Amino acid sequence: MASKGGVNFVRYFFYSGNTIRADRKEKLVALAYATARDQHLAPKAILIRSDIHNTTSISGKRVVDPRGWHGTFAFKFDDQTEREFHVASHGYTTGKEEFRLINATHTPEKSDFTPRGGKNSGKVVWPEWDELEEYVDSPIGYSHLPDESDGK
Numbered sequence: 001m002a003s004k005g006g007v008n009f010v011r012y013f014f015y016s017g018n019t020i021r022a023d024r025k026e027k028l029v030a031l032a033y034a035t036a037r038d039q040h041l042a043p044k045a046i047l048i049r050s051d052i053h054n055t056t057s058i059s060g061k062r063v064v065d066p067r068g069w070h071g072t073f074a075f076k077f078d079d080q081t082e083r084e085f086h087v088a089s090h091g092y093t094t095g096k097e098e099f100r101l102i103n104a105t106h107t108p109e110k111s112d113f114t115p116r117g118g119k120n121s122g123k124v125v126w127p128e129w130d131e132l133e134e135y136v137d138s139p140i141g142y143s144h145l146p147d148e149s150d151g152k
Contacts, residue, residue, distance in 0.1 A: 001052050008042040012135040015127075020051050025135060027099040028052075032073045035091030038104040045080060047074040047126055049116075052096050067105070069093050074126055084112040128129075 012029050014020065022085065028048050036043040049072040056065040070090040080086055088107045093100060112126035 008044075009046045009115060011044055012099060013045065013047045013132040014135060015047075015049070016131050016133050017096040022137070024051060026137070028071055029073050031091050031093070032075075033100045034101040035071070035089050035104045036074055036075045037092075038089075038101070039087075039106055040076075041077050043077055045076040047086070047132065049074060049125070052093060052099070054096070056090075065090075067092055067103075069095050071099070076126075080109065084126075085109045086112055087102065088114075089124065137146075 006109050010033065012032070013064060014025065023040070024097065027116050028051065030044075030047050031052075032046045033043075036046060052071050054065050054069045055062055057063075067090070070092045072090060074086040076086050089134050090105045091101050092103045092105075094102060110125075112124060115121065116125045116126045117123050
């Protein structure tokens with residue numbers, strides 16, 4: 001389902017109380033958007049779940065991610081806001097201080113109420129809107145032109 005081109009307004013969020021520095025947030029916004037666009041979709045909302053890190057959870061245990069350094073993001077497309085679903089993704093880079101996307105992984109859509117931080121943490125991946133910090137300092141604007149290979 002490729003985007004049709006035009007202007008796409010995206011809202012960006014971080015978890016409330018995060019400690020990510022402002023200069024890194026701007027770079028994470030760009031990496032998150034590039035990660036979403038890896039699927040050729042235009043997101044409506046992006047939750048930046050983490051700064052760049054190199055760990056993941058495998059069978060409930062925190063381990064070094066064999067794919068390397070990445071940011072963790074959640075995206076809402078089309079009607080997912082109303083349905084309370086999102087797509088979780090990792091945007092991989094070449095290092096902790098690098099913000100250029102080299103590849104991405106994406107899950108099938110899942111409920112916003114999917115537990116995070118361990119099943120007993122009481123936290124969910126996409127909490128209520130008042131538990132998020134909207135990022136409004138972004139000077140980044142994006143537009144999408146139809147892909148000529150689509151024949152449109």
